[in-house]
Amino acid sequence: MSEPILPPTRANSCALIITYNADSEFFERLKRISAQFSSVVIVDNGSTQGFQRQLQQYCQKTTPTTLTIIQNASNKGIATALNQGFKFALAQQSTWVISFDQDTLVYPELLPELSAIYDQNTLKPVIIGCNYFHEAFNRPAIIPQAQQKYVARKTLITSGTLILAKLPTLIGFFREDYFIDSVDHEFSLRARQHGYALWVSTKMLMRHTIGRSTTFHRPALFQIPEHSALRKYYITRNCLVTVFNYYRQEPLWCGKQLVRLTVEFLTVMFYEAAKTQKIAAMGLGTIHACTGKMGELKNNAWIGENHDR
Known part of the structure; x- marks a missing residue:
């Protein structure tokens, strides 16, 4: 410019x-x-x-x-x-x-x-x-x-x-x-x-604020904002797609995002409610990231939750 x-x-x-x-x-x-x-x-x-x-x-x-x-x-x-x-x-x-x-x-x-x-x-x-x-x-x-x-x-x-x-x-x-x-x-x-x-x-x-304020009782490693299952889908899919597209340009940032996503998955397993829906949503997000399926997730009633802020 x-x-x-x-x-x-x-x-x-x-x-x-x-x-x-x-x-x-x-x-x-x-x-x-x-x-x-x-x-x-x-x-x-x-x-x-x-x-x-x-x-x-x-x-x-x-x-x-x-x-x-x-x-x-x-x-x-x-x-x-x-x-x-x-x-x-x-x-x-x-x-x-x-x-x-x-x-x-x-x-x-x-x-x-x-x-x-x-x-x-x-x-x-x-x-x-x-x-x-x-x-x-x-x-x-x-x-x-x-x-x-x-x-x-x-x-x-x-x-x-x-x-x-x-x-x-x-x-x-x-x-x-x-x-x-x-x-x-x-x-x-x-x-x-x-x-x-x-x-x-x-x-x-x-x-x-980002996510729900329900993290104070957790160890420091698991201080991850809590989101609905539907948001977990988008977080997982879009994080992975971003990493796929920018890992050559920003390897350190992308590596940190993969670590954070792993910690988020463990946080769901050990600390969050609605584990089944959230784990399934993150799994689907991973599949869609790998297959290139983007846009709004249609027919998401099985997740059982709406978008949160």
């Missing part, structure tokens, strides 16, 4: 939130996001009619932030929702897009801190993530060393990551065949493959 890029500001950055039957406190979290961004787009992935009505009512009375709702009739997956949001942001000529999960609570200094990282970094990064307080583990996700204000990362999570709006047009959009899980990791590795560095703040700028 040869042309100069404007630093992220309230006026040129679009906040993208993906919702799916969010809880009753979502609108309070939304207010915090709206306070920092002049444009907010919500992509709702087929929530109940009750939640859709609440969204519409909130949108009608909200000022001065421009709040737009993209309503999907069914759950299209996180990758499709991200692509919809980025295309919307590009259409309204936003320079930056920052995505959030529906359960993320942002701190007031989030945007100023990310903008400062952009200004201070001579490389002028096009992807900047946030350190966050991990509610499941009751600690920061990143524990900085010395006085570091930002550090390099190989991958970043979706929530709280600021991305140059046009970057997907340069390296490709998010992989919709992943549906959910590892969508952010794959995009991060693809960006690195194209020569872009990823940076993350060391200061905590939000509260966030």
Whole structure:
């Protein structure tokens, strides 16, 4: 990219939130996001009619932030929702897009801190993530060393990551065949493959959780967030597909992912409920990764659980 890029500001950055039957406190979290961004787009992935009505009512009375709702009739997956949001942001000529999960609570200094990282970094990064307080583990996700204000990362999570709006047009959009899980990791590795560095703040700028907070009674090795059987399927399949595609470029990262997946399997066996469904789901995910079967898993009633957040 040869042309100069404007630093992220309230006026040129679009906040993208993906919702799916969010809880009753979502609108309070939304207010915090709206306070920092002049444009907010919500992509709702087929929530109940009750939640859709609440969204519409909130949108009608909200000022001065421009709040737009993209309503999907069914759950299209996180990758499709991200692509919809980025295309919307590009259409309204936003320079930056920052995505959030529906359960993320942002701190007031989030945007100023990310903008400062952009200004201070001579490389002028096009992807900047946030350190966050991990509610499941009751600690920061990143524990900085010395006085570091930002550090390099190989991958970043979706929530709280600021991305140059046009970057997907340069390296490709998010992989919709992943549906959910590892969508952010794959995009991060693809960006690195194209020569872009990823940076993350060391200061905590939000509260966030991954999976269910049921890990405190376990040994340190098995501190893995708990997910439904259906999510275990996507986690397994997409992790393996990502490893297959990037092991030459990122051997250390891919090796760590395989170890983590093994620990996750052992965690299911020894600590989690619904073992039969989860082990079967992970087995099916492994088979589909090896055979190239991607997209949404249809006819999944045998798993007995829906998507969780």
